[in-house]
Amino acid sequence: MNTKIALSLTALALAASTSLAFAHGDEEHAQPRKYDPTKVEPTDFGQEGNPKKVARTIKVDMADNMRFTPSDVTVKRGETVKFVVHNDGKVLHEMVLGTKKAIAEHAELMKKFPEMEHADANMAHVKPGKAGEIVWQFTKAGEFQFACLQPGHFEAGMVGKVTVK
Numbered sequence: 001m002n003t004k005i006a007l008s009l010t011a012l013a014l015a016a017s018t019s020l021a022f023a024h025g026d027e028e029h030a031q032p033r034k035y036d037p038t039k040v041e042p043t044d045f046g047q048e049g050n051p052k053k054v055a056r057t058i059k060v061d062m063a064d065n066m067r068f069t070p071s072d073v074t075v076k077r078g079e080t081v082k083f084v085v086h087n088d089g090k091v092l093h094e095m096v097l098g099t100k101k102a103i104a105e106h107a108e109l110m111k112k113f114p115e116m117e118h119a120d121a122n123m124a125h126v127k128p129g130k131a132g133e134i135v136w137q138f139t140k141a142g143e144f145q146f147a148c149l150q151p152g153h154f155e156a157g158m159v160g161k162v163t164v165k
């Protein structure tokens with residue numbers, strides 16, 4: 001397991017248990033995240049993208065039938081992609097990007113800490129009827145996932161695939 005992810009998951013668990021919650025999901029945080037190149041951390045599935053270098057915008061819809069549309073996306077290695085994620089449902093949904101392993105581990109953690117609030121460059125929490133954004137640069141070839149980790153959603157199949165060529 002990637003040490004950085006392990007560390008940040010531990011930090012999340014800690015935050016959840018001490019209710020030092022990362023404020024997120026409220027209206028003030030609906031605006032796009034500020035890009036700070038000094039804070040970009042490479043991961044096994046790429047890194048936060050520079051909004052000025054977006055090569056492609058991909059619209060993704062999330063719905064209460066626990067599906068992403070599209071649920072299968074192909075991008076070029078090195079490409080910076082902006083996902084504009086719409087929540088067409090009546091409940092909160094989110095899009096979290098990661099490796100298959102990281103998503104599975106994150107989902108387990110969400111089961112233990114359902115109230116866990118978190119905000120990172122690889123995720124967007126979207127209220128019903130709203131849209132969120134993720135700007136991501138896929139620096140590594142391979143197959144990755146995006147998932148909604150709201151309780152029960154991932155288990156109900158709310159997961160998609162990103163292929164980086």
Ligand SMILES: [Cu+2]
Nearest residue numbers: 093094148153
């Ligand atoms: Cu969901």
